[in-house]
Amino acid sequence: MIGYLVRTTLGDAGYSWFEYLLHNPTLGFRWLVEYHGHWVMTRTAPGVPDTTAGGVSYQGVDYRHFSTAKAKVVAVVGEFPWTPRVDERAVVEDYVAPPRMLSSERTPQETTWSTGEYVDGRTVWTAFGLKDSPPERIGVGAAQPSPYAAAGRPMFLLTCAFIAAAVLVHLLFSVLSQQRLVADVIGEYRPGAADSALVVSEPFSLGGRTSNVMVEVSTDLSNRWAYFTLTLVNEDTGLAKTFGREVGYYFGRDSDGSWSEGANWDRAYLPSVVSGSYVLLVEPEGPSPVVWRVRLTRDVPRPMWLWLALGAMLVPPIFFLWRRAAFESRRWSESDHTSSKDDDDD
């Protein structure tokens, strides 16, 4: 290292950065620039970048404009290829394409372009054999590579693969499952009529592996309700599964127009029903007569599980995108292109 200088931007919210000039007889000059614990190794860029819509393009890489500031030299020590002086002023522009950075330094006499790449502080400390630790990083550096950049494509592909696999699993079960109608019981309930209060189905068989049973209750209810107590009895074991379903359907018209509430049918699933011989008991209740029908279908894949699985699978990618956006937000909070300076430090 042969030289060191400090620059500060002009204005109320001025900030400083530090430039270390390195020289190697073979490689020539290099600058190590440090700001808030973020290091960029730069060198003079041959040629002039092309101006693009949001920044510049240089050697096939598009750089986005990050900041423009007037700066002055406030301290200088060592040897330089020119004679820097304290209070020497220039307009400094930074463009970024992490981990690359392109900067211009414009004075009334000339414009100098330099190209650089982000360097981890520990690399600098190791290279110079320095003890202790490099200064702690504050915020996100303008050219600091995002830790999420490399994972974006694998995350996207993995999400697509998981969604495709989940849909495939559901489709396979939809095709291969029994979905067999095992009981179809029809009845008419009349309040106070004892013979309509309980209906027992003919025995039926539930075959195959332990799986669910879909229960569908349909009625002729209209602005009424009914409650059905259903009992599925395993004749082999004597075990009875009892559950209740309310069916209610109301509609009408008011000042806001027509409305409706509920439905005259209902659907439920009995989980993990073992195979065997069964009967179904149906016990309707209600204030008015109702014609009802209860159908049992064996082994029906529930779409609800597919939707839940898809929702769960999307949580990590959404979290990933949020973290990546937050990282970029912290980066650009230091730029000229930000609406807030309130982001937390990294």
Add this chain to the structure above:
Amino acid sequence: MIKAYLVFGGLVLAALTWTHYTGWGPSNVTEEKVKSVRNNPGSYRSAYGGRSYTGAK
């Protein structure tokens, strides 16, 4: 994060396959042992009897 997602997604897929295969699901089912249905249908009423629904409108 990718490795964690691999594990998480694999577990979700396994859970989806398991629920589809076994028909597992949350339910509000009471399970009790009753006497023979075929011989004495009225006997099950004791399994769920004594309750009367008073809800709805």
